Amino acid sequence: MIRSVVFDVGETLLDDTREFHAWADWIGVPRHTFSAVLGAVTAQGRNNAETFPYFRPGFDLAVERERREAAGRGEQIEVSDLYPDVLPALSALRAAGLWVGIAGNQTARAALLLRRLNLPVDAIATSGEWNVAKPDPLFFDRVAELAPGERHEIVYVGDHRDNDLVPAHAAGFRTVLIRRGPWGHLWADDALVRQTADWVVDSLTELPAVLASTP
Known part of the structure; x- marks a missing residue:
């Protein structure tokens, strides 16, 4: 489950x-x-x-x-920067009773900017706050501390083979590759991705149905 x-x-x-x-x-x-x-x-x-x-x-x-x-030209994150499927997917996952979190290789400022968006998630954390970045196993230890459940009950979703899929799989999580952006498209059919990704999706809105059917 x-x-x-x-x-x-x-x-x-x-x-x-x-x-x-x-x-x-x-x-x-x-x-x-x-x-x-x-x-x-x-x-x-x-x-x-x-x-x-x-x-x-x-x-x-x-x-x-x-x-x-x-110089006043620093990092900015607005709702318009989100992919169109993000808000519907996050809302649907929470409505399905799942705990939803965000944890990526981003600055501490990015965490602040993401929190200001009031996204439908339970927690947000970044490598800049944790002082450890993917693919370091310690990053995924922090994810395991953050998210409820045993490691096999936690799904990590990302677009990058080496920073997301491989280390999350090694950490004992279930994994999803989202096929978008340069990395997601480049590695969607990669042999190592096939070994370490439980699912490959084209849209985050596929996740609620995919995960609902997972034993």
């Missing part, structure tokens, strides 16, 4: 397009150029933070985040 569903953030709940565009503008490169290099980094299975040094050698992401904030 499934008791809890926990969601990744970027490209699972949030369309990251606006934030990627903001970074391209900040470092002074055309948006399409930034997206192309990001795509190449993604295709190599690397972290998207590795995109920045191609444009600025020695780029320090944490420092640049602080500079953006100081």
Whole structure:
């Protein structure tokens, strides 16, 4: 029986397009150029933070985040940044009696911004608050502490093979890959995803029916 569903953030709940565009503008490169290099980094299975040094050698992401904030051009998250299926899916899962949480590799500020949206969830946490990030097993230990149920009763939903599916599976959770965003589409048919994902979905609105039929 499934008791809890926990969601990744970027490209699972949030369309990251606006934030990627903001970074391209900040470092002074055309948006399409930034997206192309990001795509190449993604295709190599690397972290998207590795995109920045191609444009600025020695780029320090944490420092640049602080500079953006100081300049009044910091991270923003609004309801319009959510994928259209997010609110219906979260509401339906809670209506079905499941505990619903959000836990992803995001800043502490992102957690604050997400809480301001008053989403229909029971808890929100980020790596910036926990000081540990995916795919570190300690991150998923924190998820297990946050969400009710034994690990096999917790579902983790994400778009990234190496940060979401593989480590969540290793932690003993059930797993869902959402096929969207660069990572979700790139790895949807990957052999390792097939081994570690219990389900692959095209929309989060598929989850209530999928999980309701899970023994």
